[in-house]
Amino acid sequence: GKVPASNILASAPSDKNLDAWRELGCRTTHCNLEVVHRSTLVFLATKPHILPGVLEEIRPAVGSHHIVVSLVAGVTIQTLQRLLPPWTKVLRIMPNLPCVVQAGAMVFSRGSNAGDEEAALLKSLLSSCGLCEEVPESYIDIHTGLSGSGVAYVYLFAEALAEGAVKMGMPGALASRIAAQTLLGAAKMLLETGEHPAKLRGDVCTPGGTTIYALHQLEKGALRATVMDAVEAATNRACDMAKD
Amino acid sequence: MSVGFIGAGQLAFALARGFTAAGVLAAHKITASSPDTDLPTVSGLRKMGVNFTVSNKDTVKSSDVLFLAVKPPIIPFILEEVGPDIEARHIVVSCAAGVTISSIEKKLSTFCPTPKVIRCMTNTPVIVREGATVYATGTHADVEDGKLLEQLMASVGFCTEVEEDLIDAVTGLSGSGPAYAFTALDALADGGVKMGLPRRLAVRLGAQALLGAAKMLLESEQHPGQLKDHVCSPGGATIHALHFLESGGFRSLLINAVEASCIRTRELQHLADQEKISPAAIKKTLLDKVKLESPSLSVASASKVSLFTNRSKKN
Numbered sequence: 150g151k152v153p154a155s156n157i158l159a160s161a162p163s164d165k166n167l168d169a170w171r172e173l174g175c176r177t178t179h180c181n182l183e184v185v186h187r188s189t190l191v192f193l194a195t196k197p198h199i200l201p202g203v204l205e206e207i208r209p210a211v212g213s214h215h216i217v218v219s220l221v222a223g224v225t226i227q228t229l230q231r232l233l234p235p236w237t238k239v240l241r242i243m244p245n246l247p248c249v250v251q252a253g254a255m256v257f258s259r260g261s262n263a264g265d266e267e268a269a270l271l272k273s274l275l276s277s278c279g280l281c282e283e284v285p286e287s288y289i290d291i292h293t294g295l296s297g298s299g300v301a302y303v304y305l306f307a308e309a310l311a312e313g314a315v316k317m318g319m320p321g322a323l324a325s326r327i328a329a330q331t332l333l334g335a336a337k338m339l340l341e342t343g344e345h346p347a348k349l350r351g352d353v354c355t356p357g358g359t360t361i362y363a364l365h366q367l368e369k370g371a372l373r374a375t376v377m378d379a380v381e382a383a384t385n386r387a388c389d390m391a392k393d
Numbered sequence: 394m395s396v397g398f399i400g401a402g403q404l405a406f407a408l409a410r411g412f413t414a415a416g417v418l419a420a421h422k423i424t425a426s427s428p429d430t431d432l433p434t435v436s437g438l439r440k441m442g443v444n445f446t447v448s449n450k451d452t453v454k455s456s457d458v459l460f461l462a463v464k465p466p467i468i469p470f471i472l473e474e475v476g477p478d479i480e481a482r483h484i485v486v487s488c489a490a491g492v493t494i495s496s497i498e499k500k501l502s503t504f505c506p507t508p509k510v511i512r513c514m515t516n517t518p519v520i521v522r523e524g525a526t527v528y529a530t531g532t533h534a535d536v537e538d539g540k541l542l543e544q545l546m547a548s549v550g551f552c553t554e555v556e557e558d559l560i561d562a563v564t565g566l567s568g569s570g571p572a573y574a575f576t577a578l579d580a581l582a583d584g585g586v587k588m589g590l591p592r593r594l595a596v597r598l599g600a601q602a603l604l605g606a607a608k609m610l611l612e613s614e615q616h617p618g619q620l621k622d623h624v625c626s627p628g629g630a631t632i633h634a635l636h637f638l639e640s641g642g643f644r645s646l647l648i649n650a651v652e653a654s655c656i657r658t659r660e661l662q663h664l665a666d667q668e669k670i671s672p673a674a675i676k677k678t679l680l681d682k683v684k685l686e687s688p689s690l691s692v693a694s695a696s697k698v699s700l701f702t703n704r705s706k707k708n
Contacts, residue, residue: 347618365648374639 151277160184185210190270193219193229197390200224204232211237216267218242218257222293223391226260226286238263240271243289244278245296253279254296258286290391294384302379307332394422396545397456399449399471400463401427404488406434407520408460409443411549415522418545426452453478458486458545465489465665469500476504484509484538486528490564491662494531494557507533511542514563515550517571524550525567529557561662565655573650574603 154174160181161167167177178184185191185207195203200221211217213236219229220242229239239260247253255275259268268283275281284292307328314324339346354361396418398405405425412418420442426449427435439445446452453459453475463471468489479485479501485508487497494512501508510531518524526546530539539554546552555563578599585595610617625632638644 345616345619345622348616351616365645365652368645368648369642371640371642371645373644374636374642377636377639 151274158184158187181207182210185215189214190216190218190274193217193221195221197221197223201232204229208233213238216240216263216270218271220244222297223387225391226258230260236262238267240267241286241289242271242275243292243297244275246300248278251278253281254292255279255281256284256288256292257281258284258289290387291380291384293387294380294382297387298383299380302376303332394418394458394541395456396423396458396460397452398423398425398460398462399452399475400461400467401425401429401432401435401438401445402462403434403517404515405460405462406437407517407524408462408515408549409438409441411519411522411524412545413441415548417548424452424455449475450478453483457482458484458542461485461487461489463489465492465661468492468497469665472497472500476501479505479508481505481507481509484511484534484541486511486513486542488513488515490514490568491561491658491665493662493666494529496666498531498533509534509538511539512557512560513542513546514560514568515546516567519546519549522549524552525563525570526550526552527555527560527563528552529555529560561655561658562651564658565651565653568658569650569654573647578603 155176157170157173157175158178159167159170159175160178160183162179170177181203191207191211193200193203200219211234216238217229217233218240222243224241226239226241229241230237233239237260240257240263241260242255242257244255245253248255255278257268257271257275272281272283307325310328310331311321311324314327315321319327335349338344338349342349350364354364396412398409409420409423409425412423413420421444424444424446425435425438426446428447429435430445430447435445444455449471459479461468461471468487485497485501487494487510492512494510497510497512498508501510508531511528511534512531513526513528515524515526519526524546526549528539528542528546530536543552543554578596581599581602582592582595585599586592590598606620609620613620621635625635
């Protein structure tokens with residue numbers, strides 16, 4: 150409820166995705182320049198290879214009153230500032246998928262002309278979608294590895310949990326829902342108690358009980374190292390892609 | 394109060410050294426016995442001022458608290474030998490891995506109707522007064538008897554009472570634990586040497602690092618995971634190193650080790666309970682073979698019955 154839908158204008162070359170926007174009550178157009186003319190806060194949400202062309206297109210219309218926020222993966226603030234007028238206030242943000250259900254994790258960094266006011270505006274706007282934190286730009290690729298891609302790791306884990314349950318005799322649909330709820334509940338406890346995960350883990354482990362037996366299996370499989378490897382791989386890939 | 398040790402090996406030596414250093418007991422109030430006078434620990438005990446004898450019976454007679462500090466398979470024969478001299482006043486403390494209170498009480502009950510038995514599991518660092526000890530009291534041991542032992546053992550480290558069924562797990566963790574630490578320290582020192590440190594310095598630094606970390610943990614309310622985090626600056630050296638440890642399954646190896654030691658202790662106890670060898674028949678041969686340590690138990694063979702214990706007490 151931060152912004153009325155009628156104040157949101159989205160543009161795309163074709164109508165393919167615009168229906169969804171219109172359904173929300175937003176206005177739509179096929180003209181990128183129109184978006185820039187009629188908005189103060191402009192989000193760039195194109196695919197990376199499209200962006201340079203779009204920036205060239207809108208460059209003449211960008212003024213010092215505009216706040217340009219890029220959601221484009223791998224495009225650095227330096228690149229954005231290079232392709233836009235020198236007075237442009239630029240911010241770069243990396244969201245993740247669960248923003249869709251207002252449980253996202255986002256980080257953003259500011260360019261040279263973006264000040265506290267712009268950062269505060271963005272943060273307040275985006276907090277409606279989840280966790281939103283300002284970070285140095287170098288953290289953005291790490292965020293990709295941790296949380297952007299991280300969502301997929303969780304889906305994989307949820308799937309595996311459910312499969313384990315199915316193997317032991319539980320119907321799949323029920324197992325999936327319970328798996329998801331388990332992850333949700335555990336995450337909620339982490340966020341709300343502020344306790345260290347190792348402590349929360351210990352709290353669940355009764356001596357000689359089921360949990361410690363299961364955890365031993367996870368340790369045998371070097372799960373921790375594998376997860377660290379995954380975050381590292383995704384982060385490195387994000388860095389490499391940014392260089393292209 | 395006088396203390397006696399049946400057995401004059403590593404454990405007896407470590408405890409005697411610890412008690413005297415702590416000042417809870419004067420050396421001349423300690424007696425230790427063993428048929429084998431060649432053990433290096435024997436001369437160590439003598440030098441300390443401990444009364445050494447070859448007669449287990451003498452030790453029993455001159456002690457109030459009697460530690461059974463022999464290897465587990467020897468226990469039954471010791472009990473047979475000294476049983477007649479055990480009186481109601483004695484507190485018999487068995488330190489033998491896997492040997493149950495009930496098996497000791499059973500053996501002693503033929504001689505003494507209400508033997509006070511306490512089962513204890515300690516570890517070698519008692520020698521530097523940083524031992525980890527647990528004990529469980531037997532049927533006829535009073536609260537004061539337990540407290541007396543606790544006072545003694547607390548002078549050489551940490552000591553607490555537990556239910557007997559936890560003692561095998563304690564063996565796996567802190568009984569064998571020093572061996573895991575020595576292994577880790579050896580390897581850490583190798584790492585240091587590889588990266589250019591002289592060996593002695595590497596050993597010294599590695600040991601100090603583990604000592605310091607352990608001390609921090611014991612004095613902190615925090616979870617070890619939190620303390621670990623405090624050492625790991627983002628993108629720094631430590632987190633890189635930890636990743637290697639995790640990749641190698643470091644944690645699971647340690648869990649496996651504790652589990653293996655605990656299970657083996659139970660196995661040995663189980664084997665010992667099934668032992669059908671007639672004590673009289675092999676007693677003398679066994680005592681002659683006190684020095685030998687073979688890793689296999691042969692129940693059928695009358696000549697070789699020494700078992701592999703979980704705490705390495707090799708000379």
